[in-house]
Amino acid sequence: MSSAQNVSTAHATATKAVSTRDSILSLRGLTVELPPDADRRHALQNVSLDLEAGRILCVVGESGSGKSMTAGAILGLLPEHVNATAGEVFFQGRNLLALPDDELRSVRGAGIGMIFQEPMTALNPLRTIGDQIGEMFTTHTKLSKKEIEQRVLALLADVHLPSPEQAIRAYPHELSGGQRQRAMIAMALALEPAVLIADEPTTALDVTTQAQILHLIRDLQRRKGTAVLFITHDFGVVAEIADRVAVMQHGVLVEQGEVDAVLNHPVHPYTRALIAAVPPLLPPPARAVSQDIILDLQHVSKTYRSGGWRRRRVTHAVSDVSLSLPVGGTLGIVGESGSGKSTLARCIVRLLKIDQGQIDFQGVDLAKLGKRAQRTHTRDVQMVFQDPYGSLNPRKRVGELVAQGPIVHGVPREQAMARARELFELVGLDPQSLHRYPHEFSGGQRQRVGLARALALGPKILVADEPVSALDVSVQAQVLDLLARLRVQLGLSLLFITHDLRVAAQICDRIAVMKDGRVVETGTVAEVFGAPRHPYTQALLAAVPGRGWQPPAADRAAA
Amino acid sequence: MRDFLTRYRRNPAAVVGLFLLLGVIGLALTADLFFPRNPLSLAGRPLQWPFTNPNLWLGTDQTGRDIAAQIFHGARVSLVIGLIATVISIAIGVLVGALSGYYGGWLDDALMRVTEAFQILPNFLLLLVLVAVFGSTLPTVIVAIGVVSWPPAARLTRAEFMSLRNREFVEAGRTLGLRDARLIFQEILPNALPPVIVYASVIMSVAILLESALAFLNLSDPNVPSWGNLIGGGRGVLRVQWYVSAIPGVAILCTVLGVSLVGQGVNDALNPRLRHR
Numbered sequence: 001m002s003s004a005q006n007v008s009t010a011h012a013t014a015t016k017a018v019s020t021r022d023s024i025l026s027l028r029g030l031t032v033e034l035p036p037d038a039d040r041r042h043a044l045q046n047v048s049l050d051l052e053a054g055r056i057l058c059v060v061g062e063s064g065s066g067k068s069m070t071a072g073a074i075l076g077l078l079p080e081h082v083n084a085t086a087g088e089v090f091f092q093g094r095n096l097l098a099l100p101d102d103e104l105r106s107v108r109g110a111g112i113g114m115i116f117q118e119p120m121t122a123l124n125p126l127r128t129i130g131d132q133i134g135e136m137f138t139t140h141t142k143l144s145k146k147e148i149e150q151r152v153l154a155l156l157a158d159v160h161l162p163s164p165e166q167a168i169r170a171y172p173h174e175l176s177g178g179q180r181q182r183a184m185i186a187m188a189l190a191l192e193p194a195v196l197i198a199d200e201p202t203t204a205l206d207v208t209t210q211a212q213i214l215h216l217i218r219d220l221q222r223r224k225g226t227a228v229l230f231i232t233h234d235f236g237v238v239a240e241i242a243d244r245v246a247v248m249q250h251g252v253l254v255e256q257g258e259v260d261a262v263l264n265h266p267v268h269p270y271t272r273a274l275i276a277a278v279p280p281l282l283p284p285p286a287r288a289v290s291q292d293i294i295l296d297l298q299h300v301s302k303t304y305r306s307g308g309w310r311r312r313r314v315t316h317a318v319s320d321v322s323l324s325l326p327v328g329g330t331l332g333i334v335g336e337s338g339s340g341k342s343t344l345a346r347c348i349v350r351l352l353k354i355d356q357g358q359i360d361f362q363g364v365d366l367a368k369l370g371k372r373a374q375r376t377h378t379r380d381v382q383m384v385f386q387d388p389y390g391s392l393n394p395r396k397r398v399g400e401l402v403a404q405g406p407i408v409h410g411v412p413r414e415q416a417m418a419r420a421r422e423l424f425e426l427v428g429l430d431p432q433s434l435h436r437y438p439h440e441f442s443g444g445q446r447q448r449v450g451l452a453r454a455l456a457l458g459p460k461i462l463v464a465d466e467p468v469s470a471l472d473v474s475v476q477a478q479v480l481d482l483l484a485r486l487r488v489q490l491g492l493s494l495l496f497i498t499h500d501l502r503v504a505a506q507i508c509d510r511i512a513v514m515k516d517g518r519v520v521e522t523g524t525v526a527e528v529f530g531a532p533r534h535p536y537t538q539a540l541l542a543a544v545p546g547r548g549w550q551p552p553a554a555d556r557a558a559a
Numbered sequence: 560m561r562d563f564l565t566r567y568r569r570n571p572a573a574v575v576g577l578f579l580l581l582g583v584i585g586l587a588l589t590a591d592l593f594f595p596r597n598p599l600s601l602a603g604r605p606l607q608w609p610f611t612n613p614n615l616w617l618g619t620d621q622t623g624r625d626i627a628a629q630i631f632h633g634a635r636v637s638l639v640i641g642l643i644a645t646v647i648s649i650a651i652g653v654l655v656g657a658l659s660g661y662y663g664g665w666l667d668d669a670l671m672r673v674t675e676a677f678q679i680l681p682n683f684l685l686l687l688v689l690v691a692v693f694g695s696t697l698p699t700v701i702v703a704i705g706v707v708s709w710p711p712a713a714r715l716t717r718a719e720f721m722s723l724r725n726r727e728f729v730e731a732g733r734t735l736g737l738r739d740a741r742l743i744f745q746e747i748l749p750n751a752l753p754p755v756i757v758y759a760s761v762i763m764s765v766a767i768l769l770e771s772a773l774a775f776l777n778l779s780d781p782n783v784p785s786w787g788n789l790i791g792g793g794r795g796v797l798r799v800q801w802y803v804s805a806i807p808g809v810a811i812l813c814t815v816l817g818v819s820l821v822g823q824g825v826n827d828a829l830n831p832r833l834r835h836r
Contacts, residue, residue, distance in 0.1 A: 390727040392728055
């Protein structure tokens with residue numbers, strides 16, 4: 001690296017890298033130290049990476065692996081009290097860690113562009129898209145107003161935003177999530193940077209939008225020859241987009257190599273475990289499911305009305321949905337955000353009142369019950385929530401949270417606590433931890449607490465609203481296995497709501513696909529995944545990232 | 560809890576506030592020890608300057624009462640007024656805010672109109688009206704102060720409830736079959752309370768100031784040795800014997816400052832992310 005240390009002059013213009021070396025951005029022994037009160041000493045430890053010109057390097061890891069810190073360290077955008085203490089980051093022959101602030105600023109945006117996870121918060125809500133992209137030019141170049149507008153229009157056309165003339169004057173809230181991310185990409189690419197860093201750019205997006213954005217990034221990268229450092233937690237995305245892969249665990253780079261080698265022949269045990277935890281898209285052999293129906297929805301509709309009394313906006317969140325859940329079976333409801341799947345779940349547990357239709361549970365129409373009867377019926381239908389952090393009251397001990405349900409239904413306290421203890425064992429938690437508070441548990445453990453709480457009332461039906469989507473892939477696999485075990489052990493019928501088709505394929509017996517509040521297709525998993533009939537189902541399946549790649553795992557038996 | 564104390568201790572302003580407040584509490588606790596006599600009884604020649612008479616080291620007011628004794632006993636009155644009025648106003652505010660924020664709809668509309676009715680009147684004016692109508696004994700003054708200062712607490716609680724009522728842990732409670740009262744008081748309220756508690760310190764300072772303002776206008780209870788009464792009494796001799804009003808003024812300043820700094824310190828210690836601003 002002796003030639004690289006030959007620091008170029010401060011007045012070097014940020015043009016395309018003219019380098020004989022293949023690697024355009026290289027990290028050498030990068031170590032980032034955390035403040036003393038953190039749970040570990042280093043955010044990154046001795047990380048060495050090479051990003052080659054014109055290729056896509058995916059950095060994969062679970063939460064806390066330090067993958068986002070890597071991006072932050074490169075651009076000098078680390079949180080307060082977190083500093084790079086050793087190593088170098090070479091970009092176009094300069095060590096970025098040693099650059100003074102004002103020189104680093106000229107690298108940011110011009111030399112290295114960045115896209116963030118959440119385009120809504122990364123964009124300023126009070127300024128138009130055109131204004132914000134134009135700012136890239138006013139900061140880094142001396143173009144005239146007219147020229148800037150021309151460039152911005154060209155960029156917006158480049159990222160395939162429909163009608164760039166309108167988009168340039170639009171405010172962020174007027175665009176959809178996918179469009180905002182396109183605008184962010186346009187902004188990042190405005191000055192044709194040699195390197196683009198993308199930090200989970202598609203995580204907040206729906207699967208079909210995600211497929212489009214991935215395609216766009218791939219396409220732009222090919223056309224402009226940009227090198228892309230792509231940070232993600234999703235192996236499907238890796239399979240879709242990467243040329244090279246680097247796997248991180250606890251701030252250490254455990255494995256890197258060409259995409260085919262890492263995905264199909266992983267060497268490091270951690271990589272193997274991670275890949276084994278990725279649910280395959282192929283459904284396991286069908287289980288025998290009873291013909292009897294435990295829950296029958298007939299023409300259920302739920303409409304939201306908002307706004308004032310003159311210009312009311314009416315949203316048909318759920319319209320005319322008829323579904324049935326067999327005894328002991330698992331019905332998956334899949335769909336993108338806004339499809340009404342969560343609203344439907346909340347209607348079934350009666351957090352929401354339905355406008356029309358009936359919810360028939362063993363001959364009783366749950367929708368018509370009075371308040372008192374409803375409370376006694378809550379024990380039959382219980383819910384597991386999505387957010388392991390938000391669904392547990394932070395000011396109550398977990399034992400109390402689990403025992404609370406039985407107690408309000410008249411079980412004596414002693415007995416309820418004993419039951420909570422049993423349930424903790426059942427869901428794989430230490431019964432000794434009953435007296436702890438939710439914040440002392442990890443995400444996966446909290447989700448188990450939530451499950452124990454739902455099971456405490458001995459429900460016949462469990463409604464699970466995206467129970468694993470906030471969890472890391474390895475934890476997700478454990479929780480799914482637990483659910484699969486419990487439904488057999490306790491004879492539960494499961495209503496499983498998810499946006500993740502891979503997860504749905506693994507746990508569901510039947511699947512209902514929802515779009516805009518309607519069920520567009522139902523069938524067994526094999527039918528829906530094998531021969532989808534509705535064009536929307538086909539589009540959803542086609543959009544699953546890495547659908548062409550089958551994780552080479554045999555150790556995780558199909559549940 | 561230990562984290563909380565460490566963070567609190569790191570904030571110098573908060574520590575100063577705590578000492579001021581402890582000082583005032585000290586005055587109140589030792590009042591009977593140092594001044595066992597009725598502080599409103601005649602102690603000597605009127606209008607003696609401070610530090611001229613070793614027995615009456617803060618001097619006497621225009622009717623010959625010991626100023627030091629009134630300061631010590633007045634600390635009790637001020638703290639009692641501050642505490643009880645605060646409890647009253649927080650109780651009303653939390654109840655109104657909780658119901659309003661939890662149920663929404665017409666109940667929210669109705670309660671908020673009532674709250675606004677209280678808010679559009681300057682609260683001192685309203686206080687004057689209440690005292691004029693119900694008389695100016697200490698209990699009525701305290702209740703009146705509590706009754707005029709709850710609207711902001713209600714609005715704060717309402718906002719907290721509105722953001723908390725649709726959290727998943729509340730929905731989870733609902734799916735378990737919990738009754739509304741349980742959801743409101745056991746699930747949501749403990750999570751909504753911290754900002755309200757911090758706001759209580761503001762109410763407490765305002766309550767103490769309101770009482771002094773009433774006393775300055777001779778509308779507070781004349782039969783208790785409050786700091787406000789002392790200031791009000793000194794009004795007539797303000798141009799020459801200014802110390803009669805100034806000494807209790809300083810006492811009020813210290814109390815209000817102490818309470819506010821402690822409130823601010825508690826707030827900062829509860830929100831560690833704001834520390835580095």
